[in-house]
Amino acid sequence: MFKWLHPLAKPETVYQLCGRLYPWLLTAALLLLLLGNIWGLAFTPPDYQQGDSYRIIHIHVPAAIMSMGAYSAMAIAAFVALVWQVKVAQWSVLAIAPIGAVYTAIALITGMAWGKPMWGTWWVWDARLTSELILLFLYLGVIALSGAFSDRQTGAKVASLLAVVGVINLPVIHFSVEWWNTLHQGASITKFAKPSIDPSMLWPLLISILAFKVLMLALICLRLRTAILVNEQHRPWVRAMAGDQ
């Protein structure tokens, strides 16, 4: 496996790989997004209880799932960066962080927009809401830390360290918030009781989740390419490429 992974430590290879993958991923993401969201927003039957409001799950749920997926991807990259000192992994931490932060923000905002008609309030200090908010703070911490050093390399390393520390802390935050909430108030309106979702609603949701995932991969490719170019701008291969075009 290492034989197969090893070329990926070389920035030039990753740059070209990302360049080849990006158009495919972007096309697939846009097609899936159109299919999943149009199907979900326009062609599924309305919910018997929530009416049309539930349709926001086609954006909310994929963003929420991928906000956590992005964090685990970032943490794995950070771990690789710290243990094996792989520079590409370091840069991908910084490439993933803003995408994850935006996904988290989308999940929070769409959740609030759904909560207003359903719960009658924009914000409840529910366990899930609170841990998602803290996840956003962790992303912002990684982004802010990476930009706080005059040396870009140090910033990337320290941000990787924070991402790894955050992943240890993530379950602690999750469970503490869950217990805190149940200690204080009975779960009445805040429970995401999911009556086994109807297949007609499930399929567009699954397609939307896949679309958000592929979109995230495409965006990571784009950002990673830029990061590689910025960090390797004095290397011969970048100069040769810039000279060619």
Next chain:
Amino acid sequence: MVALATFLQRELRLLARQKADWLNPVLFFVIVLSLFPLGIGPEPNLLRIIAPGVIWIAALLSVLLAAERLFKDDYRNGVLEQLVATRQALWPFVFAKLISNWLSTGLPLVLLSPLVALLLNVDSASFLAMLLTLLLGTPLLSLLSVLGAALTVSADKGGILLALLILPLYIPLLIFASAAMEAAAMALPYYGQLAIMLAMLLVALALVPFAVNSALKINVS
């Protein structure tokens, strides 16, 4: 062990000479606490209800205030760089920082807790819980602030950044500490919350020194 004692002696001597470093956070703690009754109103029952949260938020903020200067001087005058350059183990230095940080910020909060209990009209059952949570929680605060200070030691704008990094990590502690005090106020058992705080403290004690070690090395290299 000899190295630890030497470093600890040095830290304590520095603390004895720079009294403002540890007196200001303690003063800040008392002032923040006295602002709450002024802002919310001096109704004793209301104060008793909000006391658990208020005490812990004030403690978090005052510890944060002290955290910023933890490694700054050692970084500026080159001590840190020399330490890393000697390739000796960093842990005696890290533990000396931890112990001196707790002695200068955590211990004063524990000692001040009777006064705080009087100010906020806390009854004796909750006071015991408050004392226990402060005893278990302040070492954890020290661990996390040492970690935050180590991450940001060579950053240009450390201060605000430190708050952004550390406060999310403090949240579990805040939740369990105030839950324990609230349970005590309602005469319920609160050993579960204390046990979880102790568990968090032990896990942090095992893992944080490694993270601090590599953070310091990254920052000075």
